[in-house]
Amino acid sequence: ETGVTQSPTHLIKTRGQQVTLRCSSQSGHNTVSWYQQALGQGPQFIFQYYREEENGRGNFPPRFSGLQFPNYSSELNVNALELDDSALYLCASTLGTSGAGGADTQYFGPGTRLTVL
Amino acid sequence: AQSVTQLGSHVSVSEGALVLLRCNYSSSVPPYLFWYVQYPNQGLQLLLKYTSAATLVKGINGFEAEFKKSETSFHLTKPSAHMSDAAEYFCAVSAPNAGKSTFGDGTTLTVKP
Numbered sequence: 001e002t003g004v005t006q007s008p009t010h011l012i013k014t015r016g017q018q019v020t021l022r023c024s025s026q027s028g029h030n031t032v033s034w035y036q037q038a039l040g041q042g043p044q045f046i047f048q049y050y051r052e053e054e055n056g057r058g059n060f061p062p063r064f065s066g067l068q069f070p071n072y073s074s075e076l077n078v079n080a081l082e083l084d085d086s087a088l089y090l091c092a093s094t095l096g097t098s099g100a101g102g103a104d105t106q107y108f109g110p111g112t113r114l115t116v117l
Numbered sequence: 118a119q120s121v122t123q124l125g126s127h128v129s130v131s132e133g134a135l136v137l138l139r140c141n142y143s144s145s146v147p148p149y150l151f152w153y154v155q156y157p158n159q160g161l162q163l164l165l166k167y168t169s170a171a172t173l174v175k176g177i178n179g180f181e182a183e184f185k186k187s188e189t190s191f192h193l194t195k196p197s198a199h200m201s202d203a204a205e206y207f208c209a210v211s212a213p214n215a216g217k218s219t220f221g222d223g224t225t226l227t228v229k230p
Contacts, residue, residue: 004160033217042121042207042220043161056217090160102149102211103168106218108160 003027004093004109012115018079021112025072025093031055032074033106034066037088049074078114086116119144119210123221131229136180136195138224140208143189150191151209151218152182161207167191178202203228 003026013019025032031050035043045058049068063079072093078085092106124139142148149168153161165176172184182193191208205225209218 006160035220040222042209042222043218045217045219048217058217092161102213102218103166105163105166106161108153108162110158110160 004091004107006089006091006109006112008112009110010113010115012117013081014117015081015083017081017116018077019081019114021076021078021089021091021114023074023076023091023093023109025074025091026095026107027072029072029093029095029107031094031104032068032072033092033094034074034076035090035092036060036085037090037111038084039087043090046076081116083116086114088113119148119212119219121208121210121219121221123206123208123224125224126222127225127227129227129229130198132200133197136193136198136202136226138193138206138208138226140182140191140193140221141189142191142208142210144210144212146212148210149213150182150184151211152176152180152191152193153207153209153220155205155207155223157204164193164206198226198228200228200230202226 005024033048034046037043047057052068068074088111090111092108094104120143122141151166152164165174167184175181209220211218
């Protein structure tokens with residue numbers, strides 16, 4: 001049990017729709033990262049937020065966006081869904097003191113499985 | 118740029134046998150290295166991490182890994198496999214000044230009775 005929760009657990013959308021995924025981090029964890037894990041692959045870094053500001057982004061298009069809130073919750077928004085967006089979406093929180101910190105332990109939530117039809 | 122290669126997408130061992138999961142990395146800066154385990158329908162759980170202290174790192178559930186710079190490897194081992202070790206294992210690398218991790222494609226460990 002990592003103390004990181006995600007909602008919903010599963011979600012089915014159709015191509016072109018928009019989706020919002022939510023994550024609740026451990027209290028005091030001011031850094032949250034989002035990852036996309038396609039079937040049979042490792043997680044791929046989408047972006048990271050530190051103190052409500054984007055603090056790094058992976059190779060994902062702008063239709064992937066996020067928000068982080070002062071209460072340690074965060075959102076991942078995906079617009080104009082495509083079939084290839086079907087994946088498990090993971091959030092991970094860290095007790096980062098600077099927003100960087102490659103050695104910081106990331107605490108992962110259980111993920112949201114998104115299916116795009 | 119950083120990358121991770123996990124050799125062997127599937128590894129099968131008998132209960133009580135040695136577990137060896139291979140990970141090689143590429144990094145332009147001194148890396149931090151991690152091993153995670155993922156059980157079905159769950160998130161990732163950290164097994165152990167290397168952060169430039171001791172090269173032999175001990176983790177949870179009897180797992181350990183050795184950082185070998187000359188071989189750019191960080192293989193995961195466990196002396197005696199248990200049925201409960203059956204899961205997906207991921208090796209990951211991160212840079213000292215970047216919080217993101219780059220993951221390998223994973224190795225599925227099967228433990229036979």
